[in-house]
Amino acid sequence: MNQHRSQDFEPLSQQDFLAFGLNDVAYLRDVETEDGVVVGIFAADGTRMAVMKDLSTAAAAVRQNEMEPLSVH
Structure with missing residues (x-):
């Protein structure tokens, strides 16, 4: 049994916390633009990586890059 003290x-x-999951997950959330609402793809540290026209396209783009998409409401 593995015993650890705090x-x-x-x-x-x-x-370190901001970098946690940086290469593993991407966060998706709506972004308001001049052309309307699009879906932004953000790194774990909050850096915007891309915008897509809809949630399914954004999720597919994230998965193509071997990352897990997570929705932010």
Whole structure:
């Protein structure tokens, strides 16, 4: 059995937390533009990577890049 005490773990820095999942997940959310509402694809650290016309297209683009899409409401 693996026993750990809380002092055995280092807390994540804010920068480490932002990088957590950076290459594994992408967040999808609506973005208002001059042309209407589109779906933005964002990295775990909040960097906008792309915009797509709809949710299914955005999710497919994320999966093509071997990442998991997560919806942000």
